[in-house]
Amino acid sequence: MNTHLEKSETQSPSTWKTENICGWGRYPKLRALSTHSETMDAFKASFQDLIHERSHGLVYAHGRSYGDSCLPAQGGRVLHSRQLNRILNFDEESGWVHCETGVSIYELIQKFLPLGFFPPVVPGTQFVTVGGALCNDIHGKNHHHDGTFADHVRKVEILTASGELIYCDADHNSELFWATVGGLGLTGLILSMELKLTPVAGPGIKMESIKVKNLDHFFELSSESSHFTHTVSWIDCVAKGSAMGRGIFMRGRHCNESPKPRALGRIAQAISPILNVPFSMPNLMLNPLSIKAFNALYYGKHPKADLHQTVSYEPFFFPLDFVKNWNRIYGRRGFLQYQMVVPKTEDNHAIRSILNEITQSGMGSFLAVIKEFGERQHQGLSFPAPGVTLALDFPNYGQELLDLFNRLDQIVIKAGGRVYLGKDARLSKEHFQAMYPEWADWKKVKDQWDPDGIFRSSIGERLGLC
Ligand SMILES: Cc1cc2nc3c(=O)[nH]c(=O)nc-3n(C[C@H](O)[C@H](O)[C@H](O)COP(=O)(O)OP(=O)(O)OC[C@H]3O[C@@H](n4cnc5c(N)ncnc54)[C@H](O)[C@@H]3O)c2cc1C
Numbered sequence: 001m002n003t004h005l006e007k008s009e010t011q012s013p014s015t016w017k018t019e020n021i022c023g024w025g026r027y028p029k030l031r032a033l034s035t036h037s038e039t040m041d042a043f044k045a046s047f048q049d050l051i052h053e054r055s056h057g058l059v060y061a062h063g064r065s066y067g068d069s070c071l072p073a074q075g076g077r078v079l080h081s082r083q084l085n086r087i088l089n090f091d092e093e094s095g096w097v098h099c100e101t102g103v104s105i106y107e108l109i110q111k112f113l114p115l116g117f118f119p120p121v122v123p124g125t126q127f128v129t130v131g132g133a134l135c136n137d138i139h140g141k142n143h144h145h146d147g148t149f150a151d152h153v154r155k156v157e158i159l160t161a162s163g164e165l166i167y168c169d170a171d172h173n174s175e176l177f178w179a180t181v182g183g184l185g186l187t188g189l190i191l192s193m194e195l196k197l198t199p200v201a202g203p204g205i206k207m208e209s210i211k212v213k214n215l216d217h218f219f220e221l222s223s224e225s226s227h228f229t230h231t232v233s234w235i236d237c238v239a240k241g242s243a244m245g246r247g248i249f250m251r252g253r254h255c256n257e258s259p260k261p262r263a264l265g266r267i268a269q270a271i272s273p274i275l276n277v278p279f280s281m282p283n284l285m286l287n288p289l290s291i292k293a294f295n296a297l298y299y300g301k302h303p304k305a306d307l308h309q310t311v312s313y314e315p316f317f318f319p320l321d322f323v324k325n326w327n328r329i330y331g332r333r334g335f336l337q338y339q340m341v342v343p344k345t346e347d348n349h350a351i352r353s354i355l356n357e358i359t360q361s362g363m364g365s366f367l368a369v370i371k372e373f374g375e376r377q378h379q380g381l382s383f384p385a386p387g388v389t390l391a392l393d394f395p396n397y398g399q400e401l402l403d404l405f406n407r408l409d410q411i412v413i414k415a416g417g418r419v420y421l422g423k424d425a426r427l428s429k430e431h432f433q434a435m436y437p438e439w440a441d442w443k444k445v446k447d448q449w450d451p452d453g454i455f456r457s458s459i460g461e462r463l464g465l466c
Contacts, residue, residue, distance in 0.1 A: 014046040021078060024327050025066040027334030027396050027425055028458070032071075034060070034078035040100065040191060046079050047159060047189055056456040059185050061102060061132040064125055066337045067425025068458035069136070069184050073466065076456050079189070081131055087111065088192060095197040098155070101131030101190045108197070109313075117197035118254065118313070120152040126318050131190045136422030137182035137382040141230035141250075141317070144374030148384050150181040151376065152196045159189040161450040179445035182382030184421060186446055186455045186466055200254040205230075205316040207252030209307045211299075215245025215352065222249075222372045229253040230316075236295040237368040237392060240359050244352065247370070248302050252316060259312040277328040286330055286395045291364035330395050336425055338405055339391035341373060341384065342417030350415035351388055354408055358392070361404045365392035380442045383420040391423070402426055409435075421459060432463045439465070 014035045022029040037043035050057050057077035060070050072078055084102035091097075095117050097108070106126040108119050121133075121140045128138070133149045134156065146152075154169040156177060166188070168177040180187045212218045218233055225231045228251035235247040320326055327335070342350040351370075358365065370390050377385045394401055409431045412419060418435035419427055433439055443465060453466050460466035 014042060014049055016049070016077065019078075021060065021063075021071060022334070023063055023065045023067050023070050023425070025335050025337060025396075025425060026327055026330070026332075027336060028068055028071070029334075030071055030458070032076060032078050034080060036080040036083060038083045040084060043079065043081065043084055043189070043191070044159060048163075050077060050454055051161075051163070056454050058455060058457045059101075059131065059189060061129040062104065062127050064123075064128045064132065065136060066335075066423040068462070069422050069424065070132070071458040073456035073458055073461040082129060084191075085129075095199060096154075096194050097197055098192065098194045099130060100192050102129050104129050105133070108195075112197055113200070113203060113313075116199055116201070118200045120146055120196060120198045121149045122317050124318065125321055126314075127321065130193060130195060131185075134181060134190065134193065135183060135185045136420075137378060137384070138422070139373070139384045141232045141371065143376070143384055144226060144231070144372060145229045146198075147374065147376035148181075148378065148382065150378060150382065154194045154196075156180065156193040157191040158187070159191055161188065161452065161454040165191075175445050176449060178379050178382075179442055179449075181378055182380055182421075183442070183446075184381065184457055184460060184465070186457060186460050187449055188455065198254075201256030202254075202258065203313050204255050204257045204259045204310045205252045205313055206255040206257060206310050207250060207308075207316055209302065210249045210251075211302050211304060211306075212245070212247045212249045214243055215348065215355075218245050218247065218249065218370060219348065219372075221251075225249075225251045232369055232371045234298070235368045235370045235390070236299050237355060237358055238292045238295045238364040239299075244355055244359075245370075246299060248299070250316075252311075254313075255310060257310045259310050276324040277326055280328045280330075280332045286366060288362055288364050291366050294366060295364065333396040333398075335393055335395050336401065336405070337391060337393050337423040338408060339383075339389060339420040339423045340408070340412045340417050341387045341389040341420075342412060342415040343385075343387040344372065345415075348388065350411055350417065351390060353411045354390060357404065357407055357411065361400075363394055363397055363401060363404060365394050368392045379438055380445075381421060381436060381439070383418065383422065385418065387417065389420075391420075406431075421463075424459060427459075427463065429462065429464045439463075 016033045016035050035046045058072040060078045081102040084100040086100045089098040123138045138149045158166050231251045233247050233249040239246045375386050413434045456466040
Protein backbone atom coordinates (compact mmCIF):
# COMPACT_ATOMS: atom_id res chain seq x y z
CA MET A 1 0.00 0.00 0.00
CA ASN A 2 1.42 3.40 -0.96
CA THR A 3 0.17 6.70 0.45
CA HIS A 4 1.19 10.33 0.32
CA LEU A 5 2.41 12.33 3.29
CA GLU A 6 -0.46 14.48 4.59
CA LYS A 7 0.22 18.16 5.33
CA SER A 8 -1.22 17.83 8.87
CA GLU A 9 1.37 15.16 9.66
CA THR A 10 4.25 17.55 9.11
CA GLN A 11 3.37 20.56 11.24
CA SER A 12 5.70 20.18 14.27
CA PRO A 13 8.55 22.69 13.89
CA SER A 14 12.10 21.32 13.79
CA THR A 15 15.02 22.90 15.62
CA TRP A 16 18.21 22.92 13.56
CA LYS A 17 21.60 23.38 15.24
CA THR A 18 25.14 23.23 13.93
CA GLU A 19 27.16 20.34 15.33
CA ASN A 20 30.44 18.50 14.79
CA ILE A 21 29.79 15.08 13.43
CA CYS A 22 31.77 11.96 12.49
CA GLY A 23 31.47 8.20 12.20
CA TRP A 24 32.89 5.65 14.64
CA GLY A 25 36.43 5.95 13.23
CA ARG A 26 36.35 9.73 13.97
CA TYR A 27 37.70 10.38 10.48
CA PRO A 28 36.60 12.40 8.59
CA LYS A 29 34.87 15.01 10.78
CA LEU A 30 32.59 17.78 9.59
CA ARG A 31 30.17 20.46 10.76
CA ALA A 32 26.54 20.28 9.71
CA LEU A 33 23.09 21.56 10.59
CA SER A 34 21.26 18.81 12.41
CA THR A 35 18.00 18.07 14.18
CA HIS A 36 16.93 15.39 16.68
CA SER A 37 13.40 14.06 16.22
CA GLU A 38 11.56 12.48 19.14
CA THR A 39 8.45 11.52 17.20
CA MET A 40 7.73 10.22 13.74
CA ASP A 41 5.79 13.41 12.95
CA ALA A 42 8.82 15.50 13.87
CA PHE A 43 11.05 13.28 11.70
CA LYS A 44 8.72 13.79 8.73
CA ALA A 45 8.57 17.53 9.41
CA SER A 46 12.39 17.78 9.35
CA PHE A 47 12.35 16.00 6.04
CA GLN A 48 9.79 18.53 4.73
CA ASP A 49 12.22 21.30 5.75
CA LEU A 50 14.79 19.81 3.38
CA ILE A 51 12.29 19.82 0.54
CA HIS A 52 10.97 23.35 1.21
CA GLU A 53 14.44 24.82 1.52
CA ARG A 54 15.71 22.92 -1.53
CA SER A 55 18.40 21.46 0.68
CA HIS A 56 19.63 17.90 0.99
CA GLY A 57 20.58 15.60 3.82
CA LEU A 58 21.00 12.20 5.38
CA VAL A 59 19.81 10.21 8.40
CA TYR A 60 22.35 9.66 11.20
CA ALA A 61 21.40 6.82 13.55
CA HIS A 62 23.98 5.56 16.08
CA GLY A 63 26.91 6.59 13.86
CA ARG A 64 28.54 3.15 14.19
CA SER A 65 29.55 3.23 10.54
CA TYR A 66 33.29 3.74 10.62
CA GLY A 67 33.92 6.27 7.86
CA ASP A 68 31.75 8.80 6.05
CA SER A 69 28.74 6.70 4.98
CA CYS A 70 26.68 8.22 7.82
CA LEU A 71 27.81 11.79 7.04
CA PRO A 72 25.93 14.22 4.79
CA ALA A 73 27.41 15.59 1.61
CA GLN A 74 29.02 19.06 1.67
CA GLY A 75 26.48 21.62 2.95
CA GLY A 76 23.88 18.94 3.73
CA ARG A 77 21.81 18.43 6.86
CA VAL A 78 21.60 15.63 9.40
CA LEU A 79 18.37 14.01 10.62
CA HIS A 80 19.02 12.10 13.86
CA SER A 81 16.81 9.03 14.23
CA ARG A 82 17.88 7.22 17.39
CA GLN A 83 14.96 8.50 19.49
CA LEU A 84 12.49 6.90 17.10
CA ASN A 85 12.72 3.71 19.08
CA ARG A 86 9.19 2.47 19.64
CA ILE A 87 8.19 -1.16 19.33
CA LEU A 88 4.89 -1.09 17.42
CA ASN A 89 3.84 -4.74 17.52
CA PHE A 90 5.15 -8.21 18.35
CA ASP A 91 3.80 -11.62 17.41
CA GLU A 92 5.01 -14.15 19.98
CA GLU A 93 3.99 -17.07 17.77
CA SER A 94 6.12 -16.14 14.78
CA GLY A 95 8.75 -13.81 16.26
CA TRP A 96 7.94 -10.94 13.84
CA VAL A 97 8.48 -7.56 15.51
CA HIS A 98 7.29 -4.29 13.95
CA CYS A 99 9.46 -1.40 15.10
CA GLU A 100 10.50 2.15 14.33
CA THR A 101 13.76 2.75 12.52
CA GLY A 102 15.75 3.92 15.57
CA VAL A 103 15.22 0.78 17.67
CA SER A 104 18.65 -0.65 18.46
CA ILE A 105 19.88 -4.23 18.64
CA TYR A 106 20.52 -3.53 22.36
CA GLU A 107 16.88 -2.54 22.90
CA LEU A 108 15.63 -5.59 21.00
CA ILE A 109 17.75 -7.90 23.16
CA GLN A 110 16.68 -6.21 26.43
CA LYS A 111 13.02 -6.52 25.53
CA PHE A 112 12.82 -9.86 23.74
CA LEU A 113 15.55 -12.10 25.17
CA PRO A 114 13.47 -12.56 28.37
CA LEU A 115 10.67 -13.78 26.05
CA GLY A 116 13.02 -16.24 24.30
CA PHE A 117 13.94 -14.27 21.15
CA PHE A 118 17.18 -12.78 19.76
CA PRO A 119 17.89 -10.56 16.72
CA PRO A 120 18.62 -12.82 13.71
CA VAL A 121 21.86 -11.06 12.69
CA VAL A 122 24.01 -8.91 14.96
CA PRO A 123 27.26 -7.03 14.25
CA GLY A 124 30.19 -6.68 16.67
CA THR A 125 28.36 -4.00 18.66
CA GLN A 126 24.78 -3.91 19.92
CA PHE A 127 24.57 -0.12 19.57
CA VAL A 128 23.26 -0.04 16.00
CA THR A 129 19.72 0.69 14.88
CA VAL A 130 17.57 -1.46 12.60
CA GLY A 131 17.53 1.39 10.05
CA GLY A 132 21.33 1.55 10.02
CA ALA A 133 21.54 -2.26 9.90
CA LEU A 134 19.41 -2.39 6.74
CA CYS A 135 21.19 0.49 5.00
CA ASN A 136 24.53 -1.33 5.35
CA ASP A 137 22.93 -4.78 5.07
CA ILE A 138 24.99 -5.88 8.05
CA HIS A 139 26.37 -9.38 8.53
CA GLY A 140 27.30 -11.26 11.67
CA LYS A 141 29.27 -14.32 12.71
CA ASN A 142 26.38 -16.42 11.30
CA HIS A 143 26.46 -15.23 7.68
CA HIS A 144 27.24 -18.77 6.44
CA HIS A 145 24.12 -19.96 8.27
CA ASP A 146 21.58 -17.13 8.24
CA GLY A 147 22.62 -14.66 5.54
CA THR A 148 22.43 -10.91 6.13
CA PHE A 149 20.08 -8.59 8.03
CA ALA A 150 17.92 -8.05 4.93
CA ASP A 151 17.11 -11.76 4.80
CA HIS A 152 14.98 -11.31 7.94
CA VAL A 153 13.14 -8.10 7.09
CA ARG A 154 9.76 -7.30 5.47
CA LYS A 155 7.35 -4.37 5.09
CA VAL A 156 9.98 -1.64 5.16
CA GLU A 157 8.15 1.69 5.34
CA ILE A 158 9.96 4.35 3.32
CA LEU A 159 9.20 8.04 2.85
CA THR A 160 10.58 8.79 -0.60
CA ALA A 161 11.91 12.10 -1.89
CA SER A 162 8.54 12.88 -3.52
CA GLY A 163 6.76 12.54 -0.17
CA GLU A 164 5.24 9.16 -1.04
CA LEU A 165 5.00 6.50 1.67
CA ILE A 166 5.99 3.14 0.20
CA TYR A 167 6.02 -0.31 1.77
CA CYS A 168 8.64 -2.57 0.23
CA ASP A 169 10.33 -5.92 0.68
CA ALA A 170 11.60 -8.80 -1.45
CA ASP A 171 8.03 -9.36 -2.79
CA HIS A 172 6.63 -5.80 -3.00
CA ASN A 173 8.27 -2.81 -4.71
CA SER A 174 11.30 -5.08 -4.73
CA GLU A 175 13.49 -2.77 -6.86
CA LEU A 176 13.29 -0.07 -4.20
CA PHE A 177 13.81 -2.66 -1.44
CA TRP A 178 17.02 -4.09 -2.93
CA ALA A 179 18.35 -0.59 -3.65
CA THR A 180 17.71 0.29 0.01
CA VAL A 181 19.42 -2.88 1.29
CA GLY A 182 23.02 -1.75 1.68
CA GLY A 183 21.93 1.48 -0.06
CA LEU A 184 23.69 3.79 2.44
CA GLY A 185 20.52 5.75 3.29
CA LEU A 186 20.36 7.25 -0.21
CA THR A 187 16.98 5.92 -1.38
CA GLY A 188 14.62 7.51 1.16
CA LEU A 189 13.73 7.92 4.81
CA ILE A 190 13.10 4.55 6.49
CA LEU A 191 10.35 4.97 9.08
CA SER A 192 9.73 1.41 10.27
CA MET A 193 10.11 -2.26 9.36
CA GLU A 194 9.25 -5.76 10.45
CA LEU A 195 12.06 -8.04 11.58
CA LYS A 196 11.84 -11.77 12.31
CA LEU A 197 13.51 -12.56 15.61
CA THR A 198 15.10 -15.97 16.20
CA PRO A 199 13.79 -18.16 19.02
CA VAL A 200 16.56 -18.95 21.55
CA ALA A 201 16.58 -20.97 24.77
CA GLY A 202 18.36 -18.32 26.86
CA PRO A 203 21.32 -15.93 27.06
CA GLY A 204 23.97 -18.66 26.87
CA ILE A 205 26.31 -19.41 23.98
CA LYS A 206 28.11 -22.73 23.95
CA MET A 207 31.46 -21.84 22.46
CA GLU A 208 34.87 -23.21 21.65
CA SER A 209 38.03 -21.23 21.09
CA ILE A 210 40.99 -22.76 19.33
CA LYS A 211 44.51 -21.50 18.82
CA VAL A 212 45.13 -21.15 15.06
CA LYS A 213 48.69 -21.87 13.87
CA ASN A 214 48.52 -20.18 10.48
CA LEU A 215 46.29 -19.41 7.51
CA ASP A 216 46.06 -23.02 6.30
CA HIS A 217 44.98 -24.06 9.79
CA PHE A 218 42.33 -21.29 9.77
CA PHE A 219 40.83 -22.60 6.52
CA GLU A 220 40.82 -26.19 7.87
CA LEU A 221 38.99 -25.05 11.01
CA SER A 222 36.57 -22.93 9.02
CA SER A 223 35.65 -25.85 6.73
CA GLU A 224 35.09 -28.24 9.58
CA SER A 225 33.00 -25.70 11.57
CA SER A 226 30.17 -25.04 9.13
CA HIS A 227 27.71 -26.87 11.41
CA PHE A 228 28.29 -24.19 14.08
CA THR A 229 25.85 -21.32 13.55
CA HIS A 230 28.51 -18.72 14.47
CA THR A 231 32.20 -18.64 13.53
CA VAL A 232 34.93 -15.98 13.42
CA SER A 233 38.65 -15.75 13.99
CA TRP A 234 40.81 -13.03 15.47
CA ILE A 235 43.99 -12.83 13.42
CA ASP A 236 47.45 -11.57 14.32
CA CYS A 237 48.08 -9.62 11.15
CA VAL A 238 51.64 -8.76 12.19
CA ALA A 239 52.80 -12.42 12.15
CA LYS A 240 54.95 -13.33 9.14
CA GLY A 241 56.25 -16.40 7.29
CA SER A 242 54.92 -19.78 8.45
CA ALA A 243 53.00 -18.05 11.29
CA MET A 244 51.08 -15.79 8.88
CA GLY A 245 47.38 -15.93 9.75
CA ARG A 246 47.83 -17.28 13.29
CA GLY A 247 45.06 -16.30 15.70
CA ILE A 248 42.17 -17.52 17.84
CA PHE A 249 39.24 -19.25 16.14
CA MET A 250 35.85 -18.97 17.89
CA ARG A 251 32.77 -20.98 17.09
CA GLY A 252 29.51 -21.39 18.95
CA ARG A 253 25.75 -21.47 19.01
CA HIS A 254 22.85 -20.37 21.23
CA CYS A 255 22.14 -22.98 23.91
CA ASN A 256 19.90 -23.66 26.89
CA GLU A 257 22.70 -23.83 29.47
CA SER A 258 23.27 -20.93 31.84
CA PRO A 259 26.43 -18.99 31.10
CA LYS A 260 29.30 -19.59 33.51
CA PRO A 261 31.62 -16.63 33.08
CA ARG A 262 35.23 -17.21 34.06
CA ALA A 263 36.73 -14.96 36.72
CA LEU A 264 37.97 -12.43 34.14
CA GLY A 265 34.57 -12.37 32.44
CA ARG A 266 32.80 -11.72 35.76
CA ILE A 267 35.15 -8.86 36.57
CA ALA A 268 34.72 -7.32 33.10
CA GLN A 269 30.93 -7.52 33.41
CA ALA A 270 30.94 -5.98 36.91
CA ILE A 271 33.12 -3.01 36.02
CA SER A 272 31.75 -2.48 32.51
CA PRO A 273 29.41 0.39 33.52
CA ILE A 274 32.41 2.43 34.63
CA LEU A 275 34.84 1.42 31.88
CA ASN A 276 35.09 4.43 29.64
CA VAL A 277 37.77 6.16 27.58
CA PRO A 278 36.93 9.71 28.72
CA PHE A 279 39.00 11.61 26.16
CA SER A 280 41.15 11.07 23.09
CA MET A 281 44.36 9.24 23.97
CA PRO A 282 47.67 10.72 22.78
CA ASN A 283 48.39 9.62 19.19
CA LEU A 284 51.59 7.91 20.31
CA MET A 285 49.74 5.31 22.42
CA LEU A 286 49.02 3.11 19.42
CA ASN A 287 52.07 2.76 17.25
CA PRO A 288 53.54 -0.14 15.25
CA LEU A 289 55.50 -1.36 18.32
CA SER A 290 52.60 -1.35 20.80
CA ILE A 291 50.37 -3.00 18.17
CA LYS A 292 52.92 -5.76 17.60
CA ALA A 293 53.22 -6.30 21.36
CA PHE A 294 49.44 -6.44 21.80
CA ASN A 295 49.04 -9.01 19.02
CA ALA A 296 51.80 -11.25 20.43
CA LEU A 297 50.37 -10.96 23.97
CA TYR A 298 46.80 -11.72 22.92
CA TYR A 299 47.91 -14.77 20.93
CA GLY A 300 50.23 -15.95 23.69
CA LYS A 301 47.66 -15.75 26.48
CA HIS A 302 45.34 -18.33 24.91
CA PRO A 303 46.12 -21.85 26.24
CA LYS A 304 47.45 -24.42 23.75
CA ALA A 305 44.46 -26.67 24.41
CA ASP A 306 41.03 -25.80 22.98
CA LEU A 307 38.65 -24.04 25.40
CA HIS A 308 35.04 -25.22 25.72
CA GLN A 309 32.70 -23.02 27.72
CA THR A 310 29.21 -21.60 27.99
CA VAL A 311 29.38 -17.82 28.02
CA SER A 312 26.82 -15.03 27.98
CA TYR A 313 25.92 -13.61 24.56
CA GLU A 314 27.59 -10.27 25.38
CA PRO A 315 31.28 -11.27 25.53
CA PHE A 316 30.68 -13.60 22.56
CA PHE A 317 28.99 -11.12 20.23
CA PHE A 318 29.94 -7.69 21.61
CA PRO A 319 33.30 -7.88 23.46
CA LEU A 320 34.21 -4.29 22.58
CA ASP A 321 30.99 -2.87 24.07
CA PHE A 322 32.45 -3.43 27.56
CA VAL A 323 34.54 -0.27 27.12
CA LYS A 324 32.55 2.84 26.27
CA ASN A 325 34.08 5.14 23.65
CA TRP A 326 36.92 2.69 22.92
CA ASN A 327 37.36 4.47 19.58
CA ARG A 328 39.09 7.31 21.50
CA ILE A 329 42.16 5.15 22.16
CA TYR A 330 43.24 5.99 18.60
CA GLY A 331 43.63 9.64 19.53
CA ARG A 332 42.39 12.75 17.77
CA ARG A 333 43.55 11.56 14.36
CA GLY A 334 40.98 8.72 14.52
CA PHE A 335 41.28 5.39 12.74
CA LEU A 336 40.20 3.66 9.56
CA GLN A 337 38.93 0.18 8.99
CA TYR A 338 39.63 -1.79 5.85
CA GLN A 339 37.17 -4.63 5.34
CA MET A 340 37.12 -6.61 2.14
CA VAL A 341 35.82 -9.90 0.79
CA VAL A 342 37.46 -11.97 -1.95
CA PRO A 343 36.32 -15.27 -3.45
CA LYS A 344 37.93 -18.34 -1.86
CA THR A 345 40.52 -20.02 -4.08
CA GLU A 346 42.76 -23.09 -3.83
CA ASP A 347 45.78 -21.14 -2.52
CA ASN A 348 43.94 -18.05 -1.19
CA HIS A 349 46.56 -15.97 -2.89
CA ALA A 350 44.71 -12.65 -2.44
CA ILE A 351 44.43 -13.01 1.35
CA ARG A 352 48.12 -13.93 1.57
CA SER A 353 49.09 -10.96 -0.63
CA ILE A 354 47.03 -8.61 1.54
CA LEU A 355 48.66 -9.85 4.75
CA ASN A 356 52.09 -9.62 3.08
CA GLU A 357 51.43 -6.07 1.93
CA ILE A 358 50.42 -5.10 5.50
CA THR A 359 53.42 -6.68 7.24
CA GLN A 360 55.76 -5.12 4.68
CA SER A 361 54.24 -1.69 5.24
CA GLY A 362 55.10 -1.89 8.95
CA MET A 363 51.63 -0.51 9.77
CA GLY A 364 50.06 -3.17 11.93
CA SER A 365 46.40 -3.50 12.71
CA PHE A 366 45.36 -3.50 16.36
CA LEU A 367 42.18 -5.47 15.75
CA ALA A 368 41.80 -7.85 12.83
CA VAL A 369 39.23 -10.54 12.14
CA ILE A 370 38.80 -13.09 9.38
CA LYS A 371 35.72 -15.10 8.45
CA GLU A 372 34.35 -17.18 5.63
CA PHE A 373 31.02 -15.89 4.33
CA GLY A 374 28.32 -18.28 3.13
CA GLU A 375 26.81 -18.34 -0.35
CA ARG A 376 24.09 -15.72 0.17
CA GLN A 377 24.63 -12.47 -1.79
CA HIS A 378 22.30 -9.57 -2.60
CA GLN A 379 22.22 -7.21 -5.53
CA GLY A 380 23.03 -3.50 -5.49
CA LEU A 381 25.51 -2.17 -2.96
CA SER A 382 25.16 -4.91 -0.34
CA PHE A 383 28.66 -6.00 0.72
CA PRO A 384 28.60 -9.69 1.76
CA ALA A 385 29.50 -12.14 -1.02
CA PRO A 386 30.73 -15.74 -1.05
CA GLY A 387 34.38 -15.86 0.01
CA VAL A 388 36.73 -14.77 2.74
CA THR A 389 36.36 -11.45 4.55
CA LEU A 390 39.12 -9.72 6.46
CA ALA A 391 38.52 -6.61 8.62
CA LEU A 392 41.44 -4.56 9.93
CA ASP A 393 41.56 -1.40 12.08
CA PHE A 394 44.50 0.98 11.58
CA PRO A 395 45.39 4.21 13.39
CA ASN A 396 45.07 7.06 10.92
CA TYR A 397 48.71 7.23 9.77
CA GLY A 398 47.75 9.68 7.01
CA GLN A 399 48.88 9.46 3.38
CA GLU A 400 51.06 6.39 4.00
CA LEU A 401 47.98 4.46 5.14
CA LEU A 402 45.86 5.73 2.24
CA ASP A 403 48.60 4.54 -0.14
CA LEU A 404 48.56 1.11 1.53
CA PHE A 405 44.75 0.91 1.18
CA ASN A 406 45.05 1.79 -2.52
CA ARG A 407 47.51 -1.08 -2.99
CA LEU A 408 45.14 -3.41 -1.13
CA ASP A 409 42.30 -2.25 -3.43
CA GLN A 410 44.33 -3.39 -6.46
CA ILE A 411 44.69 -6.88 -4.97
CA VAL A 412 40.99 -7.02 -4.08
CA ILE A 413 39.90 -5.88 -7.57
CA LYS A 414 42.20 -8.39 -9.27
CA ALA A 415 40.69 -11.16 -7.13
CA GLY A 416 37.10 -10.10 -7.96
CA GLY A 417 36.35 -8.81 -4.48
CA ARG A 418 35.05 -5.60 -2.90
CA VAL A 419 35.40 -3.46 0.23
CA TYR A 420 32.62 -2.79 2.75
CA LEU A 421 31.22 0.71 2.06
CA GLY A 422 29.76 1.01 5.58
CA LYS A 423 33.32 0.97 6.91
CA ASP A 424 34.95 3.05 4.22
CA ALA A 425 36.27 6.63 4.33
CA ARG A 426 38.55 6.83 1.29
CA LEU A 427 37.73 4.48 -1.60
CA SER A 428 38.12 6.08 -5.06
CA LYS A 429 35.25 6.19 -7.55
CA GLU A 430 37.33 4.20 -10.03
CA HIS A 431 38.06 1.39 -7.55
CA PHE A 432 34.45 1.40 -6.34
CA GLN A 433 33.09 0.93 -9.86
CA ALA A 434 35.46 -1.98 -10.47
CA MET A 435 34.39 -3.64 -7.20
CA TYR A 436 30.63 -3.07 -7.55
CA PRO A 437 29.86 -3.51 -11.27
CA GLU A 438 26.10 -3.40 -10.47
CA TRP A 439 26.45 0.22 -9.31
CA ALA A 440 24.91 1.64 -12.53
CA ASP A 441 21.70 -0.43 -12.07
CA TRP A 442 21.54 0.74 -8.46
CA LYS A 443 21.94 4.36 -9.61
CA LYS A 444 19.01 4.05 -12.04
CA VAL A 445 16.73 3.10 -9.13
CA LYS A 446 18.16 5.90 -6.98
CA ASP A 447 17.52 8.45 -9.76
CA GLN A 448 13.99 7.16 -10.28
CA TRP A 449 13.04 7.64 -6.61
CA ASP A 450 15.19 10.67 -5.83
CA PRO A 451 15.66 12.62 -9.10
CA ASP A 452 16.63 15.88 -7.34
CA GLY A 453 19.19 14.26 -5.03
CA ILE A 454 17.52 15.04 -1.67
CA PHE A 455 19.37 12.15 0.00
CA ARG A 456 23.06 12.81 -0.31
CA SER A 457 26.03 11.59 1.69
CA SER A 458 29.73 12.25 1.80
CA ILE A 459 30.57 8.75 0.54
CA GLY A 460 27.79 8.97 -2.05
CA GLU A 461 29.30 12.12 -3.54
CA ARG A 462 32.80 10.65 -3.52
CA LEU A 463 31.68 7.50 -5.32
CA GLY A 464 29.36 9.24 -7.79
CA LEU A 465 26.18 7.80 -6.30
CA CYS A 466 24.31 11.07 -5.76
C1 LIG B 1 32.51 -2.15 17.06
C2 LIG B 1 31.79 -2.30 15.77
C3 LIG B 1 31.63 -3.56 15.23
C4 LIG B 1 30.95 -3.72 14.02
N1 LIG B 1 30.79 -4.98 13.53
C5 LIG B 1 30.13 -5.16 12.36
C6 LIG B 1 29.90 -6.47 11.85
O1 LIG B 1 30.30 -7.47 12.45
N2 LIG B 1 29.19 -6.59 10.70
C7 LIG B 1 28.71 -5.50 10.02
O2 LIG B 1 28.07 -5.68 8.98
N3 LIG B 1 28.91 -4.24 10.48
C8 LIG B 1 29.62 -4.06 11.63
N4 LIG B 1 29.80 -2.79 12.12
C9 LIG B 1 29.27 -1.65 11.35
C10 LIG B 1 27.84 -1.31 11.76
O3 LIG B 1 27.09 -2.47 12.04
C11 LIG B 1 27.13 -0.60 10.62
O4 LIG B 1 27.88 0.51 10.21
C12 LIG B 1 25.71 -0.14 10.97
O5 LIG B 1 25.07 0.21 9.79
C13 LIG B 1 25.69 1.03 11.95
O6 LIG B 1 24.34 1.29 12.30
P1 LIG B 1 23.91 2.70 12.93
O7 LIG B 1 22.55 2.51 13.49
O8 LIG B 1 24.97 3.19 13.82
O9 LIG B 1 23.77 3.57 11.62
P2 LIG B 1 24.63 4.82 11.11
O10 LIG B 1 26.07 4.43 11.08
O11 LIG B 1 24.26 6.06 11.84
O12 LIG B 1 24.07 4.92 9.61
C14 LIG B 1 24.34 3.89 8.69
C15 LIG B 1 23.64 4.20 7.36
O13 LIG B 1 22.24 4.01 7.53
C16 LIG B 1 21.54 5.15 7.10
N5 LIG B 1 20.30 5.22 7.88
C17 LIG B 1 20.14 4.91 9.19
N6 LIG B 1 18.84 5.04 9.54
C18 LIG B 1 18.17 5.44 8.44
C19 LIG B 1 16.81 5.75 8.17
N7 LIG B 1 15.87 5.72 9.11
N8 LIG B 1 16.47 6.13 6.91
C20 LIG B 1 17.41 6.21 5.93
N9 LIG B 1 18.72 5.93 6.15
C21 LIG B 1 19.10 5.55 7.38
C22 LIG B 1 22.49 6.31 7.33
O14 LIG B 1 22.20 7.41 6.53
C23 LIG B 1 23.82 5.65 6.92
O15 LIG B 1 23.97 5.66 5.52
C24 LIG B 1 30.45 -2.59 13.33
C25 LIG B 1 30.61 -1.31 13.88
C26 LIG B 1 31.27 -1.16 15.08
C27 LIG B 1 31.45 0.21 15.66
